Amino acid sequence: xxxxxxxxxxxxxxxxxxxxxxxxxxxxxxxxxxxxxxxxxxxxxxxxxxxxxxxxxxxxxxxxxxxxxxxxxxxxxxxxxxxxxxxxxxxxxxxxxxxxxxxxxxxxxxxxxxxxxxxxxxxxxxxxxxxxxxxxxxxxxxxxxxxxxxxxxxxxxxxxxxxxxxxxxxxxxxxxxxxxxxxxxxxxxxxxxxxxxxxxxxxxxxxxxxxxxxxxxxxxxxxxxxxxxxxxxxxxxxxxxxxxxxxxxxxxxxxxxxxxxxxxxxxxxxxxxxxxxxxxxxxxxxxxxxxxxxxxxxxxxxxxxxxxxxxxxxxxxxxxxxxxxxxxxxxxxxxxxxxxxxxxxxxxxxxxxxxxxxxxxxxxxxxxxxxxxxxxxxxxxxxxxxxxxxxxxxxxxxxxxxxxxxxxxxxxxxx
Amino acid sequence: xxxxxxxxxxxxxxxxxxxxxxxxxxxxxxxxxxxxxxxxxxxxxxxxxxxxxxxxxxxxxxxxxxxxxxxxxxxxxxxxxxxxxxxxxxxxxxxxxxxxxxxxxxxxxxxxxxxxxxxxxxxxxxxxxxxxxxxxxxxxxxxxxxxxxxxxxxxxxxx
Amino acid sequence: xxxxxxxxxxxxxxxxxxxxxxxxxxxxxxxxxxxxxxxxxxxxxxxxxxxxxxxxxxxxxxxxxxxxxxxxxxxxxxxxxxxxxxxxxxxxxxxxxxxxxxxxxxxxxxxxxxxxxxxxxxxxxxxxxxxxxxxxxxxxxxxxxxxxxxxxxxxxxxxxxxxxxxxxxxxxxxxxxxxxxxxxxxxxxxxxxxxxxxxxxxxxxxxxxxxxxxxxxxxxxxxxxxxxxxxxxxxxxxxxxxxxxxxxxxxxxxxxxxxxxxxxxxxxxxxxxxxxxxxxxxxxxxxxx
Numbered sequence: 007x008x009x010x011x012x013x014x015x016x017x018x019x020x021x022x023x024x025x026x027x028x029x030x031x032x033x034x035x036x037x038x039x040x041x042x043x044x045x046x047x048x049x050x051x052x053x054x055x056x057x058x059x060x061x062x063x064x065x066x067x068x069x070x071x072x073x074x075x076x077x078x079x080x081x082x083x084x085x086x087x088x089x090x091x092x093x094x095x096x097x098x099x100x101x102x103x104x105x106x107x108x109x110x111x112x113x114x115x116x117x118x119x120x121x122x123x124x125x126x127x128x129x130x131x132x133x134x135x136x137x138x139x140x141x142x143x144x145x146x147x148x149x150x151x152x153x154x155x156x157x158x159x160x161x162x163x164x165x166x167x168x169x170x171x172x173x174x175x176x177x178x179x180x181x182x183x184x185x186x187x188x189x190x191x192x193x194x195x196x197x198x199x200x201x202x203x204x205x206x207x208x209x210x211x212x213x214x215x216x217x218x219x220x221x222x223x224x225x226x227x228x229x230x231x232x233x234x235x236x237x238x239x240x241x242x243x244x245x246x247x248x249x250x251x252x253x254x255x256x257x258x259x260x261x262x263x264x265x266x267x268x269x270x271x272x273x274x275x276x277x278x279x280x281x282x283x284x285x286x287x288x289x290x291x292x293x294x295x296x297x298x299x300x301x302x303x304x305x306x307x308x309x310x311x312x313x314x315x316x317x318x319x320x321x322x323x324x325x326x327x328x329x330x331x332x333x334x335x336x337x338x339x340x341x342x343x344x345x346x347x348x349x350x351x352x353x354x355x356x357x358x359x360x361x362x363x364x365x366x367x368x369x370x371x372x373x374x375x376x377x378x379x380x381x382x383x384x385x386x387x388x389x390x391x392x393x394x395x396x397x398x399x400x401x402x403x404x405x406x407x408x409x410x411x412x413x414x415x416x417x418x419x420x421x
Numbered sequence: 422x423x424x425x426x427x428x429x430x431x432x433x434x435x436x437x438x439x440x441x442x443x444x445x446x447x448x449x450x451x452x453x454x455x456x457x458x459x460x461x462x463x464x465x466x467x468x469x470x471x472x473x474x475x476x477x478x479x480x481x482x483x484x485x486x487x488x489x490x491x492x493x494x495x496x497x498x499x500x501x502x503x504x505x506x507x508x509x510x511x512x513x514x515x516x517x518x519x520x521x522x523x524x525x526x527x528x529x530x531x532x533x534x535x536x537x538x539x540x541x542x543x544x545x546x547x548x549x550x551x552x553x554x555x556x557x558x559x560x561x562x563x564x565x566x567x568x569x570x571x572x573x574x575x576x577x578x579x580x
Numbered sequence: 581x582x583x584x585x586x587x588x589x590x591x592x593x594x595x596x597x598x599x600x601x602x603x604x605x606x607x608x609x610x611x612x613x614x615x616x617x618x619x620x621x622x623x624x625x626x627x628x629x630x631x632x633x634x635x636x637x638x639x640x641x642x643x644x645x646x647x648x649x650x651x652x653x654x655x656x657x658x659x660x661x662x663x664x665x666x667x668x669x670x671x672x673x674x675x676x677x678x679x680x681x682x683x684x685x686x687x688x689x690x691x692x693x694x695x696x697x698x699x700x701x702x703x704x705x706x707x708x709x710x711x712x713x714x715x716x717x718x719x720x721x722x723x724x725x726x727x728x729x730x731x732x733x734x735x736x737x738x739x740x741x742x743x744x745x746x747x748x749x750x751x752x753x754x755x756x757x758x759x760x761x762x763x764x765x766x767x768x769x770x771x772x773x774x775x776x777x778x779x780x781x782x783x784x785x786x787x788x789x790x791x792x793x794x795x796x797x798x799x800x801x802x803x804x805x806x807x808x809x810x811x812x813x814x815x816x817x818x819x820x821x822x823x824x825x826x827x828x829x830x831x832x833x834x835x836x837x838x839x840x841x842x843x844x845x846x847x848x849x850x851x852x853x854x855x856x857x858x859x860x861x862x863x864x865x866x867x868x869x
Contacts, residue, residue, distance in 0.1 A: 015517070017514050017515070017517075018514075018517065018519060020519075020522065021513075021514045021519045022506075022514065023522075024519045024522030024525045024526075025496075025506065025510040025513045025514055025519060025522075025525055025526075025529060026456070026496065026497075026499075026500050026506070026510065027454075027455070027456020027457075027495070027496030027497055027525075027526040028456070029522050030455075031458070031523065033455075033458075033459070034449075034455040036450075036453075186557075187557055188521070188523075188557055189458075189460045189466060189468055189521065189523040189524050189555060189556070189557045190458070190460065190521070190523040191459075191460065237521075237522060237523075238521060239458075239521045239522065239523030240520075240521040240523060240557045240558055241521075242557070268459075270462060271460065271461040271462060271463075271466075423586060440583045440584070440585065440586045440629070441583050441619065443616060462617075462620070463617050464613055464617075464680065464681075464683065464684055464770075465770055467681065467683060470683055473686075476657070476686040477682055477683050477686055478683050478686050478687050479613075479683040479684070479687070481616070482611075482612050482613045482616045482617070482683075482684075482687055483612055483616070483687065484586065484609065484612060484616060484629070484631070486586040486588055486629075486631065487588060487609070487612065487631050487633060487634075489588050490588075490634075531682070534682070549682070549769075550682060552681050552682065552768065552769035552770070553680070553681025553682050553683040553684065553769060553770065554681075
C-alpha cells in the first residue's frame, strides 16, 4: 500500500508560522481597551488569612480587586477533585495559592496594587513529609484524610515468592519533584462577545475541560464559554490544571473589557503542578538463575496541597514498578498523599518515570549479587509477546523489548 | 520619557520610551515585533534574543534607552517581502527543528548570528552558537542538523 | 528612589561629570546582564542611570609599555577573541569564553564582572592570577589599586560614588610564563561557577616553579588569591607528586575554610578542587612558552 504520510518526511502544519515568528501565543494578543491582571499569591504554606484591599483599591488605575467573594459560581476547580479554590477564601494550603486578582490599566499599576494589599496570616502547623502526613495529625483539607488514594496490586503469593528466592534485595529510593519549565510562561486574554459568550484565550492542554471548569466557576452554562487555544509554548503535563483561565473570565465579565495576564517565570513555577516526588520502598527476589520470583513495593507519592492527577499518576507508578518484567508474585501498595508542598500532577510519564529508578537499580544489584551481567538478567525476565503484566494485562501485540535490549547492548559492547 | 531612534529590520523608528523599559518591551509592546519572546527575563532562556549591531543579545537584559542608534534584527526581518523564507528558516522547516515553536525565532537568529560570522561551523561550534537558547521540547539534535543544513543552503546561495 | 533620568554617554568626561554631580543617586550600566535584573527586582533603585556601553574610551585592549590594558567596558566576546592577549595568557580568554552564553558575552563587560563583586565572577580569578591592577577614575583623580585589594565584601568593591573603574592592567607575558583557567559548573553554558581556578606559573627549565599566583572563584565571599597554596608550590620542582601534594593541600585548606557551609560546599568543594586545580595548573604549564 502506498501511504501519503506514513514513511514520508512531512513539514508540520504550524511550522511556517513558527519559523517566521507569526505564530500567536497568548502573550502575543493585544486588544484595544485592554486591562491587565495580576495574581496575589500566598507567601506561607498553611494559614488562615484576612485581606485588606482598601489601600490598593485607591491606587489610580486600579479597576477592581477580585477576592473569593467575587467568584460568581462555584469557587473551586480541579481535574479529579474540586479541591482548588479559584481564589482562596480563608485558608491557604501551600506557598503560591492565589488569594486575590488585581485588574488595572497597566501591568505596572497592577503590580503596585499587589504590593499594597495587606495580608494577615494566622499560620497553622504545616506538614511537608508525606510519611508524617499519612498519620493525619495535620489535615491539609479540612475533614478529609491526607491519604487520597491507595492502589493495591496482588498477584500470586508474595511470602512463597520470597521463600523460594536465592537472592533478595531491599532498598528505599527517593525521587525528586520536577518542574516542567515549558518555555512559554502562562498567559491569557479574556473578553466577552456581544451575545454574552465568555471567551478565554490561553495555552492549555485541556480546552474542553477548561470550558466546563470556567462555566461552573462563572455560574453559566458551558455553551456560554468559549476556550480558544492559540499556539502553546510547551506543556509537558503542566498545562492540564487551571491557572489563570477563571481569573481572566471573571475580570472580563465584571469590567466588560478585554483582560490580559502574563505570568513571569517565577510565578509560572508557583502556578502549575510538578512531578510527584515518590518514596519507593522495594524488595525484589530472584532465584540463582536470575529469574525474578517476587517483588514487593510500597510507594508514597507526595501530591502536595492538591490532588490534580495524583490518583492516575500513583496508579501508574504502582503498575510500572514491576518494570517490563514477568514476576509471578507481586504485592504493591501505592499511596497518594496531601501535604503543604507545591502541588503535583501530570508531567511527562505520569508516574511511569519515577519507578524505574528503583526497579532498574534493583535489577543491577541483583545481577551483581548473582554474578551475571545486567543485560542477561533483563533478557531473562523481559516481557515478550503473550506475557502477562502483574495487573493482569496480556500483551498480545508487538513487544520488541528483547530485540531492543539486545541491540542496545551490542551497540555499547556489552553483548 | 525619552526619545530614541533605532533601526529595526532595516526600517528607522523614532519612539518615546519609558526610562525603565527594556528593549524586549519596546520591540513587543511598542513596535509590535511579537516574534521576540519573553521566557525568563534574566538571560537564561534566550527566547528574547535579537541581533543588535551584528551580535546576538538577549533583549530582556538591554534597556530600551541603550538601544538608541542601534540596528536590530528580529525574526520578522528574515523573510523576504515576497514571502520567500530565509534559508535558515527553510532549513528549520525541512529538518523538523520546530516543535512548540517558542524558542524558534531566537534559535533561528542565533543560527544567523553564527553563520554570518562562520559559514562552515563544526557541530561543536553550532552547539556553542545555540548554547544560550533553551529548547524545552528537547529538540536540540534536529536544531543542530537544521543549522548544518542552513549552512549548506547559504553556501549554495539559498535554497 | 524613583528612576528619573537615563543617559547614554558617549564620552568618559561626560560620565565622570555626571557621577560627580549625581553621586549616590546615579548608577552606571554597562552590559546590563546583572544590572537590569537587579533593577527589576528593586535591589537597586537609582534616580539616574548612566550607560557606558558605547563609550569608546572605555572599550579597548591594548599594549601599553610592558602592560596589557583592558578597558572596563570591554565585552567578554572581545576578550575571548583578542589577538593582543598572548597565547601564554590564553587562560584569560578561556575565562571570558566561559561567561554565560554567547548573548551574555556580547553584552557583559569585564568591568561589570569585577564591580558586581560576585564570588563566582569568571574573569576575576584569571585577572587575580595575572596580578592585575584596577585603574579607577573620578572627575579629578586617577588611582590604581591591586585587584586583590579592590574587594570589600560579597557584592562590594572599593569605589566611591563618583568613581568608575576605568581599566584593568597586568604585565604582558614573558618567556616561561603561562596562565591556565578551569571552571566547574553544572553545565557548559549559562552555569554559575561552582569553582573556578586560574593558575599563573613562571618556570625555569620548564619545571622549576619560580613564581605562581592562584586566583579562585566561588570559594570565598569574593574571588581571592590562594596564597597558602602559592607558598606551598613556590620554589618547588613541579613533578607529578609535588602537584599531587599541592592538590591535597588545597583540599585541606578548603575543608577548614568551608567547615561551616552547607554540605554542597563543605563536602563537595574540598574534594572537587583537587581535579579542578590540577587541570588548571597543567593547562598553565602547557601554554608556557
